[in-house]
Amino acid sequence: MTCATDAYPGTFAGGDPEELRALAEAAGRDLELAPAEEVLRWAAETFGSRFAVAGSMGADTVLSHLASRVIPGVEVLFIDTGYHFAETVGTRDAVDAVYDVRVRTVLPILSVAQQDEKFGPRLYERDPDLCCAMRKVDPLNAVLGDYDAWATGVRRDEAPTRANAPVVAFDAKRSKVKVSPLARWTQEDVDRYAQEHGTLVNPLVWDDYASIGCAPCTRRVAAGEDARSGRWAGSAKTECGINL
Numbered sequence: 609m610t611c612a613t614d615a616y617p618g619t620f621a622g623g624d625p626e627e628l629r630a631l632a633e634a635a636g637r638d639l640e641l642a643p644a645e646e647v648l649r650w651a652a653e654t655f656g657s658r659f660a661v662a663g664s665m666g667a668d669t670v671l672s673h674l675a676s677r678v679i680p681g682v683e684v685l686f687i688d689t690g691y692h693f694a695e696t697v698g699t700r701d702a703v704d705a706v707y708d709v710r711v712r713t714v715l716p717i718l719s720v721a722q723q724d725e726k727f728g729p730r731l732y733e734r735d736p737d738l739c740c741a742m743r744k745v746d747p748l749n750a751v752l753g754d755y756d757a758w759a760t761g762v763r764r765d766e767a768p769t770r771a772n773a774p775v776v777a778f779d780a781k782r783s784k785v786k787v788s789p790l791a792r793w794t795q796e797d798v799d800r801y802a803q804e805h806g807t808l809v810n811p812l813v814w815d816d817y818a819s820i821g822c823a824p825c826t827r828r829v830a831a832g833e834d835a836r837s838g839r840w841a842g843s844a845k846t847e848c849g850i851n852l
């Protein structure tokens with residue numbers, strides 16, 4: 609297993625959020641039309657080991673695979689909410705074993721049992737925003753303290769809320785640089801890459817789950833339905849808050 613810092617020591621000295629903002633804004637302009645590999649290479653060259661990739665392990669693992677090729681040994685962050693399907697946890701383990709990455713599993717402060725005790729069972733039914741905040745957003749925010757920049761797999765074609773997702777931007781809420789190398793990709797691009805490279809797939813995809821999050825908040829989608837319609841179905845919620 610290689611280490612990302614072997615190939616990319618990073619050029620950003622760290623520290624100043626305003627410097628990070630300027631860096632992100634310039635890169636956002638320069639890399640808008642760049643291939644995903646070039647975007648990832650820029651992030652690695654600039655931030656070295658202070659850059660990580662968020663890997664949800666829902667549906668495809670294309671971003672983790674791409675990152676492993678461009679930045680061998682890169683850290684992949686997996687937020688283990690305690691509510692994942694067994695198949696998702698298995699996909700995480702497979703990615704860790706097969707790709708040249710180091711998966712870092714991040715846990716919420718409260719276990720599911722502790723959350724149930726404090727807030728009552730099935731909080732996801734009564735207040736999914738609070739549940740997502742405690743089990744996804746807060747853990748990510750905490751672990752990002754170790755990094756200056758992070759990558760997500762968001763794509764503009766996934767949902768109206770993501771239609772303007774920049775390739776590189778300053779994540780003002782976290783004072784980090786947020787990189788979305790696949791922002792301009794379509795589902796067809798993802799499928800083509802997955803086929804060409806034989807990437808790992810969450811097996812639930814073969815059981816009509818098109819977009820996979822926590823088990824209580826994910827359902828199968830019918831043919832022709834929007835992929836993300838199976839997430840928080842029956843409620844107005846469409847995002848966990850990580851990418852807002």
Ligand code: SF4
Pocket residue numbers: 689691731732735736737739740741743744821822823824825848
């Ligand atoms: Fe809770 Fe559902 Fe959000 Fe998972 S997706 S953290 S179970 S509300």
